[in-house]
Amino acid sequence: MVRVNDKWDVPWHEGMTVRDVLAACGFTHRQIVVSINGQAVPPAERETHPVADEDRVQVIHIIGGG
Numbered sequence: 001m002v003r004v005n006d007k008w009d010v011p012w013h014e015g016m017t018v019r020d021v022l023a024a025c026g027f028t029h030r031q032i033v034v035s036i037n038g039q040a041v042p043p044a045e046r047e048t049h050p051v052a053d054e055d056r057v058q059v060i061h062i063i064g065g066g
Contacts, residue, residue, distance in 0.1 A: 036055050
């Protein structure tokens with residue numbers, strides 16, 4: 001299991017990437033920050049960055065305002 005935002009448990013599978021986790025949780029907003037176990041994952045690496053079983057993923061939406 002992968003824990004996301006301390007709210008959701010996503011079933012882990014072999015070869016899982018950050019992109020898979022985002023899709024499983026329905027995140028579609030482009031302006032987000034992702035970290036795994038406290039380490040930031042650059043946007044360019046989301047397609048290939050592996051996620052291990054028991055990892056804790058945090059996803060934060062970036063919202064601008066004035």
